[in-house]
Amino acid sequence: xxxxxxxxxxxxxxxxxxxxxxxxxxxxxxxxxxxxxxxxxxxxxxxxxxxxxxxxxxxxxxxxxxxxxxxxxxxxxxxxxxxxxxxxxxxxxxxxxxxxxxxxxxxxxxxxxxxxxxxxxxxxxxxxxxxxxxxxxxxxxxxxxxxxxxxxxxxxxxxxxxxxxxxxxxxxxxxxxxxxxxxxxxxxxxxxxxxxxxxxxxxxxxxxxxxxxxxxxxxxxxxxxxxxxxxxxxxxxxxxxxxxxxxxxxxxxxxxxxxxxxxxxxxxxxxxxxxxxxxxxxxxxxxxxxxxxxxxxxxxxxxxxxxxxxxxxxxxxxxxxxxxxxxxxxxxxxxxxxxxxxxxxxxxxxxxxxxxxxxxxxxxxxxxxxxxxxxxxxxxxxxxxxxxxxxxxxxxxxxxxxxxxxxxxxxxxxxxxxxxxxxxxxxxxxxxxxxxxxxxxxxxxxxxxxx
Amino acid sequence: xxxxxxxxxxxxxxxxxxxxxxxxxxxxxxxxxxxxxxxxxxxxxxxxxxxxxxxxxxxxxxxxxxxxxxxxxxxxxxxxxxxxxxxxxxxxxxxxxxxxxxxxxxxxxxxxxxxxxxxxxxxxxxxxxxxxxxxxxxxxxxxxxxxxxxxxxxxxxxxxxxxxxxxxxxxxxxxxxxxxxxxxxxxxxxxxxxxxxxxxxxxxxxxxxxxxxxxxxxxxxxxxxxxxxxxxxxxxxxxxxxxxxxxxxxxxxxxxxxxxxxxxxxxxxxxxxxxxxxxxxxxxxxxxxxxxxxxxxxxxxxxxxxxxxxxxxxxxxxxxxxxxxxxxxxxxxxxxxxxxxxxxxxxxxxxxxxxxxxxxxxxxxxxxxxxxxxxxxxxxxxxxxxxxxxxxxxxxxxxxxxxxxxxxxxxxxxxxxxxxxxxxxxxxxxxxxxxxxxxxxxxxxxxxxxx
Numbered sequence: 001x002x003x004x005x006x007x008x009x010x011x012x013x014x015x016x017x018x019x020x021x022x023x024x025x026x027x028x029x030x031x032x033x034x035x036x037x038x039x040x041x042x043x044x045x046x047x048x049x050x051x052x053x054x055x056x057x058x059x060x061x062x063x064x065x066x067x068x069x070x071x072x073x074x075x076x077x078x079x080x081x082x083x084x085x086x087x088x089x090x091x092x093x094x095x096x097x098x099x100x101x102x103x104x105x106x107x108x109x110x111x112x113x114x115x116x117x118x119x120x121x122x123x124x125x126x127x128x129x130x131x132x133x134x135x136x137x138x139x140x141x142x143x144x145x146x147x148x149x150x151x152x153x154x155x156x157x158x159x160x161x162x163x164x165x166x167x168x169x170x171x172x173x174x175x176x177x178x179x180x181x182x183x184x185x186x187x188x189x190x191x192x193x194x195x196x197x198x199x200x201x202x203x204x205x206x207x208x209x210x211x212x213x214x215x216x217x218x219x220x221x222x223x224x225x226x227x228x229x230x231x232x233x234x235x236x237x238x239x240x241x242x243x244x245x246x247x248x249x250x251x252x253x254x255x256x257x258x259x260x261x262x263x264x265x266x267x268x269x270x271x272x273x274x275x276x277x278x279x280x281x282x283x284x285x286x287x288x289x290x291x292x293x294x295x296x297x298x299x300x301x302x303x304x305x306x307x308x309x310x311x312x313x314x315x316x317x318x319x320x321x322x323x324x325x326x327x328x329x330x331x332x333x334x335x336x337x338x339x340x341x342x343x344x345x346x347x348x349x350x351x352x353x354x355x356x357x358x359x360x361x362x363x364x365x366x367x368x369x370x371x372x373x374x375x376x377x378x379x380x381x382x383x384x385x386x387x388x389x390x391x392x393x394x395x396x397x398x399x400x401x402x403x404x405x406x407x408x409x410x411x412x413x414x415x416x417x418x419x420x421x422x423x424x425x426x427x428x429x430x431x432x433x434x435x436x437x438x439x440x441x442x443x444x445x446x447x448x449x450x451x
Numbered sequence: 452x453x454x455x456x457x458x459x460x461x462x463x464x465x466x467x468x469x470x471x472x473x474x475x476x477x478x479x480x481x482x483x484x485x486x487x488x489x490x491x492x493x494x495x496x497x498x499x500x501x502x503x504x505x506x507x508x509x510x511x512x513x514x515x516x517x518x519x520x521x522x523x524x525x526x527x528x529x530x531x532x533x534x535x536x537x538x539x540x541x542x543x544x545x546x547x548x549x550x551x552x553x554x555x556x557x558x559x560x561x562x563x564x565x566x567x568x569x570x571x572x573x574x575x576x577x578x579x580x581x582x583x584x585x586x587x588x589x590x591x592x593x594x595x596x597x598x599x600x601x602x603x604x605x606x607x608x609x610x611x612x613x614x615x616x617x618x619x620x621x622x623x624x625x626x627x628x629x630x631x632x633x634x635x636x637x638x639x640x641x642x643x644x645x646x647x648x649x650x651x652x653x654x655x656x657x658x659x660x661x662x663x664x665x666x667x668x669x670x671x672x673x674x675x676x677x678x679x680x681x682x683x684x685x686x687x688x689x690x691x692x693x694x695x696x697x698x699x700x701x702x703x704x705x706x707x708x709x710x711x712x713x714x715x716x717x718x719x720x721x722x723x724x725x726x727x728x729x730x731x732x733x734x735x736x737x738x739x740x741x742x743x744x745x746x747x748x749x750x751x752x753x754x755x756x757x758x759x760x761x762x763x764x765x766x767x768x769x770x771x772x773x774x775x776x777x778x779x780x781x782x783x784x785x786x787x788x789x790x791x792x793x794x795x796x797x798x799x800x801x802x803x804x805x806x807x808x809x810x811x812x813x814x815x816x817x818x819x820x821x822x823x824x825x826x827x828x829x830x831x832x833x834x835x836x837x838x839x840x841x842x843x844x845x846x847x848x849x850x851x852x853x854x855x856x857x858x859x860x861x862x863x864x865x866x867x868x869x870x871x872x873x874x875x876x877x878x879x880x881x882x883x884x885x886x887x888x889x890x891x892x893x894x895x896x897x898x899x900x901x902x
Binding site: 062092116150189192194201202204206207209210211212213214215216218219220222223225226229230231233265269270271272273274275278281282287288290292293294295296297299300301302303307308309310311312313315316318320322343344353354390391392399 | 752
């Protein structure tokens with residue numbers, strides 16, 4: 001692979017210029033800003049490497065889909081060309097869409113999440129083609145345009161194009177280095193179901209003197225919520241635990257090896273203790289493997305300073321369910337609706353927001369093993385392998401749903417500030433990442449599934 | 452009493468001018484607007500009738516205290532010279548501090564609550580003195596300056612001046628006509644204790660993915676609240692019901708006679724049903740005689756549109772307890788603190804706001820009987836007698852605490868819009884009210900307590 005490495009090392013200026021051009025194009029899905037232009041630019045940059053590219057409609061922002069190469073194995077790559085809104089702008093030290101190098105870092109909106117990964121991967125493929133000949137496998141590349149708005153159309157897209165997308169493994173967007181700056185691989189994500197519970201009992205607010213007789217929606221939400229999770233933090237939603245599958249022994253074994261600094265977490269958030277006074281081992285296990293129901297927001301009545309003697313007409317609660325196997329957004333919605341109805345809370349409306357399913361791949365799958373092999377060569381050590389990230393994302397439709405194992409391997413580090421002002425990557429990670437991609441392609445083309 | 456009536460009838464122009472002058476002086480305690488000037492004006496107007504007036508310090512806005520007359524019986528009068536803020540100004544059809552007559556009504560901030568009562572009472576006494584000779588009793592007049600900010604200094608004032616304030620009965624501010632426009636008397640008020648429960652579990656908000664391990668203050672408040680009142684609207688605060696005294700048979704008998712239009716109440720507020728599906732009789736009884744705990748406000752986390760996956764660092768709930776005999780603000784605070792501590796909620800801070808005790812006088816007391824006698828003469832029918840108003844006010848320190856029976860008899864009607872824009876009284880009620888005061892003075896000077 002030396003010629004491949006040499007090509008990469010000798011093209012830093014051109015590659016950085018191309019990356020900057022890619023980052024200069026705003027593409028904020030939430031604001032419908034620059035999306036068409038960005039899709040065209042992604043298509044152009046893929047085509048420049050010989051990809052056959054189609055713009056596939058989804059009902060929302062389209063998927064840019066590219067294919068290149070041939071071989072016994074097929075690699076699916078998932079990235080997204082949309083980025084988070086750049087606001088608040090005044091907290092950026094350089095403009096979000098004017099990529100700027102400072103102290104070896106490249107700052108721009110989307111560079112960590114996840115345009116940097118895209119360009120790094122494309123340039124690695126360019127170097128391969130220039131120095132190693134044809135690709136030893138087939139690459140199918142899905143670039144979504146709606147990841148930052150919770151991928152509302154990706155599952156339908158994956159259903160529609162299931163045959164087209166068939167592959168032996170999937171290289172997912174993002175990932176990179178953990179909080180100890182160890183290069184790491186993540187094998188999955190939790191699911192999420194986000195609801196707003198709304199109850200309106202009156203047309204107008206009443207004086208609180210009428211609380212003797214008029215219904216208070218805040219009390220009703222309190223009572224309803226108190227039946228969902230008890231004061232020991234145990235979820236008590238009817239029928240819920242029947243569906244929860246505990247982690248497999250190999251997932252538990254993986255987790256044993258990954259770092260978890262309980263005291264640092266508590267001090268970062270200023271929390272006196274973990275819930276239920278869990279020790280570090282219990283908190284770590286809960287964090288990766290337990291489902292949650294979180295009150296993200298509760299609003300009712302008067303919330304200003306001092307007093308107002310009001311009986312509010314309505315109340316709203318935002319609830320975030322994090323999902324482990326085999327909980328799904330549809331299932332928890334159904335359980336929740338029935339649970340509330342059974343207790344006389346049929347008047348509580350449930351509005352549905354984000355819905356993403358749990359996704360988890362096995363460590364012994366070929367795509368993960370290829371990533372491990374490549375990481376050993378590039379980073380000089382075994383990568384840290386996490387059974388999953390405790391966050392959520394749209395992995396399920398392209399992985400578990402289509403039966404394609406997936407791995408997160410990217411360029412971010414612990415302080416990359418994805419979604420925040422001054423998002424950045426370290427350029428040294430970018431140059432190493434290109435080499436990782438070459439080694440990964442080689443390893444995956446040769447690997448066999450052990451599972 | 453004909454000369455007294457004639458004097459009143461022949462002085463409408465002067466009396467209205469004087470009332471307007473009284474209303475033109477802003478006196479918003481909450482904004483510390485015009486308070487000194489208003490106290491001076493109240494003193495001047497009382498002195499114009501021969502009252503011996505002192506400005507008594509309270510630590511806040513002072514009490515204007517006047518004495519006049521002599522006789523075997525002493526009448527305490529309670530009014531307040533402060534008014535509610537006039538905002539929102541753009542909803543007033545004429546400026547709040549420019550008294551304006553339209554369609555037989557007089558519009559101004561404070562005219563119904565309760566400067567109209569003060570001037571009506573002073574002018575009636577002027578007419579008495581001009582036509583009937585000396586007053587047949589001693590009047591002690593307390594004009595408070597902090598009623599609209601929950602009378603934080605009145606109880607201490609009443610303790611300090613308990614001897615000075617001794618009296619046989621008390622004519623309270625406000626009152627007037629019920630929703631059927633029947634002249635009515637009210638014999639008491641509920642108490643109130645207003646708290647804010649505050650819990651902060653972290654120094655910063657966290658991503659909701661951390662809900663596996665970090666404590667959520669909104670959940671903790673939900674659990675704490677759910678132990679205070681159950682889903683049947685039954686208050687379950689430890690030790691609470693031991694202190695609640697049911698209404699006396701004569702109070703229940705009084706309530707039987709007063710109107711209560713259940714369907715109108717439900718339709719006014721757009722409520723489908725009363726809590727616990729109470730019928731009209733049950734709702735009426737609950738409304739007058741039951742204590743409450745009301746969630747007036749609940750605030751935590753993200754409450755904007757759509758989703759934010761946040762684990763909030765703090766949560767706040769405003770709680771309004773309406774109190775019946777023998778619940779007191781101090782008692783319910785103490786019960787609440789212990790109840791929360793006993794269940795592991797010691798971290799929940801309880802901030803105390805309004806605290807007013809229940810006050811209730813007997814219908815057979817001389818001051819109530821005198822008001823009934825006077826009302827029969829002036830309004831041509833028995834007044835409607837309510838055992839209490841379901842609202843709260845600072846009556847306790849000057850009535851039950853000092854052993855002085857009190858009655859609410861005033862000038863407001865059901866649409867007077869006290870505390871709201873376009874506050875007003877009907878001038879015809881004002882002229883009748885002057886005559887009522889004369890008859891009331893005569894009746895009370897002669898009456899004997901039956902109780």
